[in-house]
Amino acid sequence: MKIAAFGHYPIHRPLHGGQRRVAAIAAEARRAGHAFRYVPVYSTRGYPDGSPDERLTAVPEPLLDRLHDLRRREDLHLAQLIEGHPLARHLLDDLRRYAPDVVQFEQPWLYPLFARALASDPVLSRARIVYSAHNVESALIDPCWQATARALEGELVARADLVIAVSAADAAIFDEWRGAGRARTLVAPNGCWPPAPGEDPAPLAGPYALVAGSAHPPNATGYWTSFGEIPGFLPPGSKLAVAGGMTHLITADDRFRRYERMNAEFVAPLGVVEESCLAALLHHARAICLPITEGGGTNLKTAEALMWRKPVVAMRPALRGFEEAEAMEGVYVADTPEEFRNLLRDVMTGVRRATRRAEEVARYGWHARLSPLIASYGSSLQ
Structure with a gap:
């Protein structure tokens, strides 16, 4: 199965929890024999260490001042900022060429860039949509942005063929949004890789x-x-x-x-x-x-x-x-x-x-x- 996933940070050198989760999903999907392609659209000011391939889809430098304007929230307004920019057209054209079986969104922020094409494009409309949630994002966002985030996240939750949550509590919220008769939210909790054997010296002296x-x-x-x-x-x-x-x-x-x-x-x-x-x-x-x-x-x-x-x-x-x-x-x-x-x-x-x-x-x-x-x-x- 060909899977195209989108997120708003690189995973070449995963440091925070979101990066680690996406990197693990990519590794496990490939281990199972799937073609898993992850495309990050992100700010190089926040993530300066993306790989050369990841930097190809980073937000262009001329847009970064607008993205980091205090009147905006970087993740929530990311899709809105690059809509109509050549980067957005490149992302869609590249996705059509890939012709995925599944389009997966790690968090909801980039979904608006692809919503119309996923509904009407002859190639992309055949793809199944997965929302891979890391939290109930609209419950954690600044109060002034909650209504906007709730509308965006709710639209994706309602439309997705499959919703993945990290906890049963989050899954219950998404199931309520999806309503009766829809596939239940699947819980795939957070984890980590097993400790690797090694004998590196203690970084600190003493307990x-x-x-x-x-x-x-x-x-x-x-x-x-x-x-x-x-x-x-x-x-x-x-x-x-x-x-x-x-x-x-x-x-x-x-x-x-x-x-x-x-x-x-x-x-x-x-x-x-x-x-x-x-x-x-x-x-x-x-x-x-x-x-x-x-x-x-x-x-x-x-x-x-x-x-x-x-x-x-x-x-x-x-x-x-x-x-x-x-x-x-x-x-x-x-x-x-x-x-x-x-x-x-x-x-x-x-x-x-x-x-x-x-x-x-x-x-x-x-x-x-x-x-x-x-x-x-x-x-x-x-």
Whole structure:
């Protein structure tokens, strides 16, 4: 089966959760024998490291000032901005030449570029439409844009031959939008790749707890709620390692700067790290922290933490879509910041441990998590 997928970021070097999910879908679809072609339409200011092929469909430089105008929202207004531009015509012409069996939208933002052609073009109207949702986007967007986003997302949900959600809660919302008599939303939860064997040295000296996340603002909210302005509750000699794009959100915050010298004693800000470094951080961490307090969908970092079989200390919202994991040994779930800090201190002092087996956590690997979607390419979309 020939599948053409569209998204608003490159996946050549996946860093944040959305990129990782799309890269995993592409890998699993190809592994199953499908021809999977992913086309990103994106801003090179936000994603400067796309591959040469991916940069062919990046938003042209002359349009970037308009795309990043504060009166617009980059994802929501992306299709509107490039409609009528030669890039839009190129995307449609290239899609016709490819003549896909399935056109898949990773998140809803690019759908308006193709809606008319998918309805009336002699070649493209034969394609089945898949909406691969990462969240209920219109529930998370700024209130001033919610109505516009809801209309766009709702149109795609209603029209798609198949809707994929990351959680049962999201699926229930989409099913309500689709109404009776339509194919039920398929749940293909987030996951991660199994830990790769390696013996890289520890990136930090001494014991540390790891928190990693993108520059998504809720990651910073969860950090401040869970750890406070200074993670001074950690045992002497241990640190909190902060990795990923969220690092800058933390260190640039006045709450961090107010106690900069004290935070230097307890916090190791690492920034965005390469995959090999992240794997070493996970391997040598004494605890993996999930200070998630808000947001929608499910979190890839939760699957990653479970797969590495280290003690996990999480705020309860981090287990959205992973509720069964709370029964696993070594998974410690808090309902309050105070409980979170006490659990983390217990783990760092060795009072609490983890002994999860590889076979227990195999269900959180991408191969298992995406199997409903991959199976649907060969059944419900034929």
